[in-house]
Amino acid sequence: xxxxxxxxxxxxxxxxxxxxxxxxxxxxxxxxxxxxxxxxxxxxxxxxxxxxxxxxxxxxxxxxxxxxxxxxxxxxxxxxxxxxxxxxxxxxxxxxxxxxxxxxxxxxxxxxxxxxxxxxxxxxxxxxxxxxxxxxxxxxxxxxxxxxxxxxxxxxxxxxxxxxxxxxxxxxxxxxxxxxxxxxxxxxxxxxxxxxxxxxxxxxxxxxxxxxxxxxxxxxxxxxxxxxxxxxxxxxxxxxxxxxxxxxxxxxxxxxxxxxxxxxxxxxxxxxxxxxxxxxxxxxxxxxxxxxxxxxxxxxxxxxxxxxxxxxxxxxxxxxxxxxxxxxxxxxxxxxxxxxxxxxxxxxxxxxxxxxxx
Numbered sequence: 001x002x003x004x005x006x007x008x009x010x011x012x013x014x015x016x017x018x019x020x021x022x023x024x025x026x027x028x029x030x031x032x033x034x035x036x037x038x039x040x041x042x043x044x045x046x047x048x049x050x051x052x053x054x055x056x057x058x059x060x061x062x063x064x065x066x067x068x069x070x071x072x073x074x075x076x077x078x079x080x081x082x083x084x085x086x087x088x089x090x091x092x093x094x095x096x097x098x099x100x101x102x103x104x105x106x107x108x109x110x111x112x113x114x115x116x117x118x119x120x121x122x123x124x125x126x127x128x129x130x131x132x133x134x135x136x137x138x139x140x141x142x143x144x145x146x147x148x149x150x151x152x153x154x155x156x157x158x159x160x161x162x163x164x165x166x167x168x169x170x171x172x173x174x175x176x177x178x179x180x181x182x183x184x185x186x187x188x189x190x191x192x193x194x195x196x197x198x199x200x201x202x203x204x205x206x207x208x209x210x211x212x213x214x215x216x217x218x219x220x221x222x223x224x225x226x227x228x229x230x231x232x233x234x235x236x237x238x239x240x241x242x243x244x245x246x247x248x249x250x251x252x253x254x255x256x257x258x259x260x261x262x263x264x265x266x267x268x269x270x271x272x273x274x275x276x277x278x279x280x281x282x283x284x285x286x287x288x289x290x291x292x293x294x295x296x297x298x299x300x301x302x303x304x305x306x307x308x309x310x311x312x313x314x315x316x317x318x319x320x321x322x323x324x325x326x327x328x329x330x331x332x333x334x335x336x337x338x339x340x341x342x343x344x345x346x347x348x349x350x351x352x353x354x355x356x357x358x
Contacts, residue, residue: 109277110270110274158192162189162193163197163198165193166197166198168193169190169193169194170190176190176193178193
């Protein structure tokens with residue numbers, strides 16, 4: 001009761017304090033609100049920036065792992081491609097070597113026959129000499145014919161000039177220019193004029209127009225109509241000779257068939273040639289001791305001597321690995337394997353996948 005009485009006594013002061021406090025709170029409300037907004041904005045900014053940094057870090061990690069995976073996959077494919085290309089190059093080189101050896105052996109043994117080629121070249125030389133002689137004869141005949149034709153043309157031209165200049169012939173009263181009284185003998189043209197017949201207007205050759213394709217008149221003659229070309233004659237042309245002899249024509253018509261090299265050659269000519277070469281090699285060989293290759297795969301297979309390694313007296317000896325055991329590096333035969341590369345031995349073992357070795 002005493003406390004309640006004291007409170008009632010101080011009610012006026014409390015009311016005044018409340019009003020003052022409420023007024024101060026109202027005065028500081030805006031400042032506190034702005035301060036709270038600034039603190040919240042700063043805190044939220046820090047939080048968002050920290051979250052963005054975390055996101056950036058995670059994105060960087062993801063990109064790093066993804067790019068590493070893609071790069072390793074690309075490198076594996078590149079290594080695999082390089083390994084495949086290297087193997088293919090090696091196999092191609094070995095195939096080229098095998099083909100080279102086999103083609104050289106085949107050509108030396110079955111295609112390139114020195115003696116057959118020599119006989120063929122001798123025949124070609126003989127044939128060339130015959131053809132050259134025939135061509136020389138033909139050229140001589142043609143030159144004689146041309147000289148004869150030239151002389152005939154010159155004689156015909158002289159005859160034509162003599163007929164054209166027949167008026168220059170000497171008479172009993174007046175000597176011509178070719179029969180001068182001061183010369184001991186008359187000129188040869190004078191004798192030709194005496195033998196020639198004077199040229200008439202009908203015998204003179206017709207002058208050809210300057211442009212034979214011109215089908216119209218140039219109005220320099222009386223006929224001014226278009227000039228048409230004459231039609232060809234209707235009559236049959238007489239056959240022109242000389243003709244060949246009937247026996248020669250019949251011989252050419254009924255001559256026997258000359259088959260070509262492809263038809264005349266037998267189908268089994270290659271096999272027959274091979275058998276003949278084998279028989280010749282067997283006949284020319286001095287000893288029948290076979291030559292065994294050094295490879296362990298073909299030790300039971302005999303060796304056929306080549307043409308270029310055999311002669312009429314003896315066979316050219318070969319120095320093989322089996323004949324010189326003191327020079328052996330190892331007692332085992334050679335191994336034809338692909339040379340290993342250290343880089344390819346590590347293929348698939350350099351990277352881990354979820355903690356395990358690939």
